[in-house]
Amino acid sequence: xxxxxxxxxxxxxxxxxxxxxxxxxxxxxxxxxxxxxxxxxxxxxxxxxxxxxxxxxxxxxxxxxxxxxxxxxxxxxxxxxxxxxxxxxxxxxxxxxxxxxxxxxxxxxxxxxxxxxxxxxxxxxxxxxxxxxxxxxxxxxxxxxxxxxxxxxxxxxxxxxxxxxxxxxxxxxxxxxxxxxxxxxxxxxxx
Amino acid sequence: xxxxxxxxxxxxxxxxxxxxxxxxxxxxxxxxxxxxxxxxxxxxxxxxxxxxxxxxxxxxxxxxxxxxxxxxxxxxxxxxxxxxxxxxxxxxxxxxxxxxxxxxxxxxxxxxxxxxxxxxxxxxxxxxxxxxxxxxxxxxxxxxxxxxxxxxxxxxxxxxxxxxxxxxxxxxxxxxxxxxxxxxxxxxxxxxxxxxxxxxxxxxxxxxxxxxxxxxxxxxxxxxxxxxxxxxxxxxxxxxxxxxxxxxxxxxxxxxxxxxxxxxxxxxxxxxxxxxxxxxxxxxxxxxxxxxxx
Numbered sequence: 301x302x303x304x305x306x307x308x309x310x311x312x313x314x315x316x317x318x319x320x321x322x323x324x325x326x327x328x329x330x331x332x333x334x335x336x337x338x339x340x341x342x343x344x345x346x347x348x349x350x351x352x353x354x355x356x357x358x359x360x361x362x363x364x365x366x367x368x369x370x371x372x373x374x375x376x377x378x379x380x381x382x383x384x385x386x387x388x389x390x391x392x393x394x395x396x397x398x399x400x401x402x403x404x405x406x407x408x409x410x411x412x413x414x415x416x417x418x419x420x421x422x423x424x425x426x427x428x429x430x431x432x433x434x435x436x437x438x439x440x441x442x443x444x445x446x447x448x449x450x451x452x453x454x455x456x457x458x459x460x461x462x463x464x465x466x467x468x469x470x471x472x473x474x475x476x477x478x479x480x481x482x483x484x485x486x487x488x489x490x491x
Numbered sequence: 492x493x494x495x496x497x498x499x500x501x502x503x504x505x506x507x508x509x510x511x512x513x514x515x516x517x518x519x520x521x522x523x524x525x526x527x528x529x530x531x532x533x534x535x536x537x538x539x540x541x542x543x544x545x546x547x548x549x550x551x552x553x554x555x556x557x558x559x560x561x562x563x564x565x566x567x568x569x570x571x572x573x574x575x576x577x578x579x580x581x582x583x584x585x586x587x588x589x590x591x592x593x594x595x596x597x598x599x600x601x602x603x604x605x606x607x608x609x610x611x612x613x614x615x616x617x618x619x620x621x622x623x624x625x626x627x628x629x630x631x632x633x634x635x636x637x638x639x640x641x642x643x644x645x646x647x648x649x650x651x652x653x654x655x656x657x658x659x660x661x662x663x664x665x666x667x668x669x670x671x672x673x674x675x676x677x678x679x680x681x682x683x684x685x686x687x688x689x690x691x692x693x694x695x696x697x698x699x700x701x702x703x704x705x706x707x708x709x710x711x712x713x714x715x716x717x718x719x720x721x722x723x724x725x726x727x728x729x730x731x732x733x734x735x736x737x738x739x740x741x742x743x744x745x746x747x748x749x750x751x752x753x754x755x756x757x758x759x760x761x762x763x764x765x766x767x768x769x770x771x772x773x774x775x776x777x778x779x780x781x782x783x784x785x
Contacts, residue, residue: 307510308510308747309509309510309511309531309747310506310507310509310510310511311503311506311507311509312509312510313509314506330747330748330751345506345507346507346508346509346510346511346531347507347508347511347531347532347567347568349526349529349566349567350511350529350530350531350567350743353527353528353529353743354529354743354744354747357744358748377507378507390566404566405566408588409562409568409588409589409590410500410504410568410588410589410590410591410614410615411585411588411613411614413500413503413504414500415496415499415500432499432500432503434500434503434504434507435504435507435568435590470503473499473503473506
């Protein structure tokens with residue numbers, strides 16, 4: 301089984317290392333044909349405006365929408381923004397694959413970036429982990445089909461709807477393997 | 492220091508910029524052009540390096556009003572430059588809330604002996620380097636991101652190539668050193684032995700290293716990425732060219748797809764003339780910017 305990592309821009313190498321620690325084979329994705337062999341796709345952190353422009357330039361925009369009908373996609377930070385249905389404070393043509401409303405840079409600029417404990421609930425077990433929030437977005441609204449999976453205080457920072465998994469923070473910047481493992485299992489069972 | 496939480500956040504932002512292009516802009520309109528072209532960040536400054544070079548005089552931190560206008564115009568990170576050693580300019584930039592500070596040789600140095608103690612800031616710093624010693628000294632001072640110095644404002648890639656090759660080749664050399672050779676090596680390059688040991692054990696620098704100083708074409712961006720740069724700063728190269736929006740988009744594409752030469756050929760077509768550029772050999776020793784800092 302191979303997991304694709306969108307490698308147009310951003311911290312795709314860190315996701316690649318996180319998957320290597322789980323002995324999962326990685327395919328860096330820069331073109332649509334590289335998606336075909338992947339059982340799942342990770343959209344990393346980076347700049348969401350840059351992602352959207354680059355996705356459209358090489359026809360990956362529609363290719364990922366098609367891919368997500370059958371197979372799971374996981375987005376962290378900018379990846380979450382790209383997957384969201386709505387961005388409340390910036391006009392951005394997102395992929396619209398998960399029914400959430402997102403506020404970009406919701407905590408402020410880099411000076412407001414922070415690391416704090418987050419609470420995660422995966423497969424019925426609860427765990428606390430380090431959440432790295434860098435110019436992070438906030439999920440401000442969840443559609444009825446969206447299941448919250450992680451919290452920072454009252455804020456939902458991780459969620460899932462069908463094939464799509466999103467986090468506003470960066471599990472790839474920590475040693476915590478549980479979230480990547482959860483996604484890999486999702487991909488393994490998707491087909 | 493490398494495990495410290497604040498430092499992790501600083502290097503974390505640098506990680507998010509990888510594979511991207513950071514563009515010099517001098518007003519809100521240029522900043523919008525850069526963002527629309529797919530820039531991952533902009534560097535807000537009053538004069539681009541080519542004009543600083545042409546006009547001479549003391550080059551200082553930009554007017555905070557200009558920086559704020561650019562912050563309001565775009566949603567991507569905004570960087571700004573302070574003079575080498577001018578920690579008060581850096582404190583002002585931190586108060587404005589810029590996302591990254593470039594302690595830059597493009598501005599006139601304020602201290603000829605000391606760079607800024609960058610650990611004292613919550614905002615991450617990027618610094619230029621020409622070789623491994625300079626790179627590790629800047630990291631020791633708290634830089635979260637490095638870039639080649641190149642020779643800013645020339646549109647000539649030759650110095651950036653020299654600096655990237657120098658750093659990469661020394662990284663490879665360090666990985667072959669024996670443990671007992673590390674102290675003598677650290678002494679020779681003037682850098683802390685712990686950081687030399689990090690490079691030996693990991694085969695890379697503890698922070699990302701980007702290219703800067705002379706990038707003017709899509710092929711220049713591809714060249715630097717192939718030589719090991721993890722992202723690209725373009726200073727004068729975009730807004731001193733004949734068609735800045737087209738060139739900006741082409742350089743963004745070439746940085747992402749730096750090994751796809753058909754694509755680079757395609758995006759390089761019909762983007763009009765690049766900046767004219769300067770032969771480095773024509774510059775006098777005192778006109779070089781890369782020799783500022785140590």
